[in-house]
Every structure is written in structure tokens, then in C-alpha cells.
Amino acid sequence: MTRLAREALRGRAQTVLGPVEPPALGPTLMHEHLIWDIRTPAMRADPDQGPEITLCNCFAINYGRKRKAPGNLRFRCEPTALAEPAALRAAGGRAMVELTCGGLDPDPAALARLAAESGLHIVMGCGHSVHEYQDPANKTRDAEDFAQEMIDGVQVGPGAPRCAPASSARSAARRPGRRRSGASCAAPCWRWRRRGLR
Numbered sequence: 254m255t256r257l258a259r260e261a262l263r264g265r266a267q268t269v270l271g272p273v274e275p276p277a278l279g280p281t282l283m284h285e286h287l288i289w290d291i292r293t294p295a296m297r298a299d300p301d302q303g304p305e306i307t308l309c310n311c312f313a314i315n316y317g318r319k320r321k322a323p324g325n326l327r328f329r330c331e332p333t334a335l336a337e338p339a340a341l342r343a344a345g346g347r348a349m350v351e352l353t354c355g356g357l358d359p360d361p362a363a364l365a366r367l368a369a370e371s372g373l374h375i376v377m378g379c380g381h382s383v384h385e386y387q388d389p390a391n392k393t394r395d396a397e398d399f400a401q402e403m404i405d406g407v408q409v410g411p412g413a414p415r416c417a418p419a420s421s422a423r424s425a426a427r428r429p430g431r432r433r434s435g436a437s438c439a440a441p442c443w444r445w446r447r448r449g450l451r
Contacts, residue, residue: 356386
């Protein structure tokens with residue numbers, strides 16, 4: 254996605270498929286989760302991910318008789334997830350705010366596919382979940398870095414490569430694929446600032 258200037262976004266809502274005029278949103282569900290993983294980082298790292306959820310053990314899992322069932326804390330099935338926005342659209346809804354944010358394994362590409370297939374506007378939240386779900390590398394980041402991540406999520410799109418402030422260059426190096434290093438994009442950052450794009 255191309256970086257959008259603030260002027261291009263002013264008065265518009267940013268959806269996973271691009272900006273829309275506010276009246277296009279219509280009736281909107283304000284806090285939903287379509288694709289998510291609410292296992293903590295410690296749970297994700299555990300090699301024992303518990304039993305596969307089946308018809309035979311789902312009651313025990315749902316009512317706490319089986320304690321370890323991380324599979325019950327993760328949902329990635331797009332065909333099943335599609336039923337929710339499609340049902341909302343059929344009932345007259347036109348938009349949904351999806352708040353699976355940092356720490357809960359958001360999937361912007363999956364949300365874009367669900368929006369395109371269902372015809373529903375999906376607005377993706379930004380930021381990070383509570384402390385227990387934080388990537389340990391976030392401890393070295395400052396407020397400016399988090400703020401820039403959120404601005405980039407709106408202007409470029411979630412997960413887009415972006416410039417890391419000098420204070421977070423160490424944490425950027427620990428998260429390959431998340432963003433380019435400060436040195437490799439210093440010139441584009443300078444140009445964006447000079448043009449008033451950030």
C-alpha cells in the first residue's frame with residue numbers, strides 16, 4: 254500500500270481495503286475478532302500445545318475439565334470467519350471494527366480477503382494488547398516508536414515496512430521482516446518529514 258498523506262485521509266475512515274467516506278460505514282459492529290491467537294508468548298513457545306479439539310473433548314475443554322487446550326485460544330479458519338461478516342452484511346450491517354491488535358497475532362491480509370469476499374467494510378484496530386501478550390522486544394521501544402507504528406498502520410497499512418527511530422534500532426534488528434533498519438531508510442524518512450508526510 255502507498256503511504257497516504259493526512260489530507261487524503263482527513264474526514265475518511267481507513268479500512269483494510271482503503272479509505273472510505275464515513276456514510277459508507279453505515280451500521281457498524283464496534284469490537285470484533287475474526288482471526289486471532291490469544292495464547293500468551295509463553296503459551297506459544299510451549300512445545301506441548303495440548304490435545305486437538307474434537308467433539309469428544311470439547312465439553313471438557315470448554316468447562317475447564319481439561320486445563321491445557323491452547324488450540325481453543327487460536328482461530329485462523331478464513332472460511333468459517335467469513336460467515337460472520339457475511340451474516341452481518343445480510344442483516345444490514347455495513348462495517349466492523351476488528352480489534353485483534355499486536356500481541357494477538359493480527360492478520361491484515363486475511364482481513365482484506367474477508368472484507369473483499371463479504372462486501373463488508375473492516376476497520377482494523379492498531380496498537381498492542383495488555384502486557385502479558387507483549388513481544389519482549391517491545392520493552393526496549395519508546396513512545397515515539399509505538400506512535401509511529403500506529404501512524405504507519407493508518408497511512409501505509411498494518412505491517413508495512415517503516416522507519417525505526419534511532420532509539421529502537423536494537424529492537425528492530427531483533428524483529429526481522431517487521432521493518433527496515435534505521436540506516437537503510439534514513440533518506441526516505443528525511444524526505445517524508447520534509448514533505449510533511451509524517
